[in-house]
Amino acid sequence: MTAPRPIDLRSDTVTRPSPAMRRAMAEAPVGDDVLDGDPTTRRLERRVAELLGQDDALFFPSGTQANQTGIALLTRPGTELVVEANAHLVHYELAGVAANWGVQIRPVATPDGRLTGELVRGALRPASPHVPRVGAVAAENTHNAAGGQVMAPAVMAGIVAAARQAQLPVHLDGARLWNAAAALGVPLAQLARGAATVMVSFSKGLGCPVGSCLAFAATHRALAWEIRKRLGGGMRQSGILAAAALYALDCNLGRLPEDHENAKLLAERLSDCPTIRPSAPETNIVMLDLVREADTADDVVPRLAQAGVLVVPFGARRLRAVTHLDVSREDVERAAEVIARLLA
Numbered sequence: 001m002t003a004p005r006p007i008d009l010r011s012d013t014v015t016r017p018s019p020a021m022r023r024a025m026a027e028a029p030v031g032d033d034v035l036d037g038d039p040t041t042r043r044l045e046r047r048v049a050e051l052l053g054q055d056d057a058l059f060f061p062s063g064t065q066a067n068q069t070g071i072a073l074l075t076r077p078g079t080e081l082v083v084e085a086n087a088h089l090v091h092y093e094l095a096g097v098a099a100n101w102g103v104q105i106r107p108v109a110t111p112d113g114r115l116t117g118e119l120v121r122g123a124l125r126p127a128s129p130h131v132p133r134v135g136a137v138a139a140e141n142t143h144n145a146a147g148g149q150v151m152a153p154a155v156m157a158g159i160v161a162a163a164r165q166a167q168l169p170v171h172l173d174g175a176r177l178w179n180a181a182a183a184l185g186v187p188l189a190q191l192a193r194g195a196a197t198v199m200v201s202f203s204k205g206l207g208c209p210v211g212s213c214l215a216f217a218a219t220h221r222a223l224a225w226e227i228r229k230r231l232g233g234g235m236r237q238s239g240i241l242a243a244a245a246l247y248a249l250d251c252n253l254g255r256l257p258e259d260h261e262n263a264k265l266l267a268e269r270l271s272d273c274p275t276i277r278p279s280a281p282e283t284n285i286v287m288l289d290l291v292r293e294a295d296t297a298d299d300v301v302p303r304l305a306q307a308g309v310l311v312v313p314f315g316a317r318r319l320r321a322v323t324h325l326d327v328s329r330e331d332v333e334r335a336a337e338v339i340a341r342l343l344a
């Protein structure tokens, strides 16, 4: 007898392209995007730019490469990037802004991951020949390490205003901006307003195998293209991948509230379990804090995997569970039962 399929809540990046998405990919008109353009990639870039209220966009193989390109466009070597202390750009891009661009991270500590205009103002030192200049400010929406937390348009506007006052551009890491827009019920462009560069990712909640876009003002396109090529991100018949993203915008964007409902359901089902404290999810990420000293993430994660539920450690006594299009409501109910039983 084969073991049942594990319920994979490690990340929303684990989704597999559906048969319909694969068909859209197979049928996409393509060209050589590095040589003289790929029609499907260009269609995606134009659509994403319009959705984000920007002039133009460029397709990238990954969110990391698009984030890095955004920071390169907005900063110079020897400057600082003001960014929330637990942002993806700080912890999960292998010190990319330092290694690639000679940019120093200026982390802004927050109690809960919520960057504000006030905090940005507080991080900006008075100009002096003895301290580094700031090159740019970066925001993240939703905030991954803070449990998929949503940044409201008014908060983003405050950050943009604080940056503008200091004549600084803002980069928005919107890998999960789709989730923020779905949770708030506002257009994507409203969440990106005032940002000079905006990254969005297709390989997370939207279920694509690969791909991100960086959106910006028309004047940035030529240099963004050069930087992407220098980073090895020039892709040839990329329409195969862009077609998956176009399919996802048509067919998967509208179902994100389902993932948010499932995350809430998981947290609710575990709320009575005395050994675990679930976060109150705003989107598709639930943080699960282990209450007993004896339960460590390193110990619990493999035991859960053996019981058929995959999550990732996110701190010594914290687990992260992410809902996505390859887990159903029934899967989430079963996962909650397994977690509660194992930690009883």
Ligand SMILES: Cc1ncc(COP(=O)(O)O)c(C=O)c1O
Binding pocket: 061, 062, 063, 064, 065, 067, 088, 089, 140, 142, 143, 144, 173, 175, 176, 201, 203, 212
């Ligand atoms: C907030 C955020 N930004 C950027 C990225 C990087 O995306 P990629 O894995 O496509 O490089 C991720 C990936 O998880 C993310 O969560």
